Amino acid sequence: MKILFIACYSPLINNSASIETLQYLNNLAKFEENEIHLLTVNFPPNSIYYDEYIFSMLDPRIKLHIISGGIIFEKIMPKKKKGEVVTEVNKLNLKIKGLLRKIKKIFAVPDMYLYWAINASKYGVRLMAKENFDVMFSMHEPPSSHICAYKIKKNFKSLKWIAYWSDPWLKDSTRDSSTLIRRKFEGYYEKKIVNLANKHIFVTKANRDDYIKTYNLKKDNTFIITRGYDDKVYKEIEKNEIPKLINKEKINLVYAGEIFSKLRDIRPFIKAINKMKNENGDLYNKLNILFFGNIDNNEVKEELLEIDNVKVSNRIPYNEALSYMINADVLLLFGNKNSKQIPAKIYDYFGCYGYILVILGDENDPIIDVVNDLDKCSVSKNNDESIKNSIIEVCDKIIKNEKSNQVEEYEWENISKRLDSILRED
Incomplete structure (x- = not known):
């Protein structure tokens, strides 16, 4: 053909x-x-x-x-x-x-x-x-x-x-x-x-x-x-050294992708992290939160940078981004608001062993159909209280050494x- x-x-x-x-x-x-x-x-x-x-x-x-x-x-x-x-x-x-x-x-x-x-x-x-x-x-x-x-x-x-x-x-x-x-x-x-x-x-x-x-x-x-996701590529990257910003003494939360403010509102996430700092300082201090990719709103970017356990980096090469995803404990995904679009990053995440925290864009976010019945995924509404509770829930699994697997149907x-x-x- x-x-x-x-x-x-x-x-x-x-x-x-x-x-x-x-x-x-x-x-x-x-x-x-x-x-x-x-x-x-x-x-x-x-x-x-x-x-x-x-x-x-x-x-x-x-x-x-x-x-x-x-x-x-x-x-x-x-x-x-x-x-x-x-x-x-x-x-x-x-x-x-x-x-x-x-x-x-x-x-x-x-x-x-x-x-x-x-x-x-x-x-x-x-x-x-x-x-x-x-x-x-x-x-x-x-x-x-x-x-x-x-x-x-x-x-x-x-x-x-x-x-x-x-x-x-x-x-x-x-x-x-x-x-x-x-x-x-x-x-x-x-x-x-x-x-x-x-x-x-x-x-x-x-x-x-x-x-x-x-x-x-x-x-x-x-x-x-x-x-x-391509499992062969993932297996090869697993052989490499752990990326420098990953801290194995902490719980690593990674987001690898663009933040277009018209589609993805991350301010509730920022509020949730700040809330944790005041209400659950011990867990907050265990978090190492990494953002990779462009953020089109400078005010939002500055708010992220003000959080002392958050690091924000610009776009990085694909293999480097994959290495961070593969070594993450929690993979962050922000759904799109007022859209029928699903962030393609979710399928990259399915090949990793970390848990996935899905923050819905709105109540009609179509990503719910993909992730709702998967043990690997924790789903949160996009408000600070719901996000905070979801972070605590998924971190509790990691602290208890509970494992998350790949979703093989998406290979x-x-x-x-x-x-x-x-x-x-x-």
Whole structure:
């Protein structure tokens, strides 16, 4: 089976979507009869997003087609310089910085990759004519992956196209403040894409049900597949030295991921920790709390830094983040509010031996369907009292030396077999 795999976020970079792409690619490549071509965005080695370790994990049998994101994309992409993160924008004065932000806001519709989608689709049309693929598979997020696939499909109506929806598009809570013109543009494309694709894969039941209702999809043409973890990679990392910020004399709580304040409110967590300091000082002093990843609200970041048993670090390479997760006693997960999206980090956590503390985004958080019946997971509402009690409960298990196991059903090999069978179906 010849597969044209389209994803803006590829193993060239380090984020949740790129890890997902990596695993699907590698596991699909294990089927000897599969030939896979990846059409993706160029993130050069001097980009802060480029991750050499993740890229080195990509199966060499994958044929790469890497297309530039365009001049504007190249200009505003944050760059590395002598070990420091700088950008081309930082070299300009504040007036030009403001102008570039306005340009980004105007042109980043539906995301920063629309120019790429247009050029990559032209390349893809030529590639399709040459390779005669059996199936095309495109991954959202971001939406431009689907736009690229849509433009290719219009030229080859008989080409089987499976669209993967990791999140909602138009109904994503991060797009609530979009202008009417932008919503119309994106709504036009979403409808066209949904109607032209042959099949759709979703990560959550809530998102699938919403798309079925909104676009009158046949349920038989929709599927649910989750992310997973690669046990072989975990076993290799376990052989390495314990990361320097892990303190084996304490209970290590680790969060590895982004904090977007519009989606994830961590202030109740901060209040809970401060409450513990006043009410349960002995347990508080046993905690070593580590945050890895960008936090978009500086006030929240400062509040975290004021807590003496909390350390906050910027984005770290994937293998280093995995090492911290694997050596954690408790893995923190903050659900998304007003969203049908599940943080992909939960599936990385399922491969670790630590307990998982899930803090719900709101009462409708779809992650509850994934974690509710798992002994490994302790679920808390997002208020300080509930979080405090959940921390005490899970720490009590650790103090009593109770063990938590991996959740084997989410191992990548099992999940990818399901994807391969969907791609093969008529």
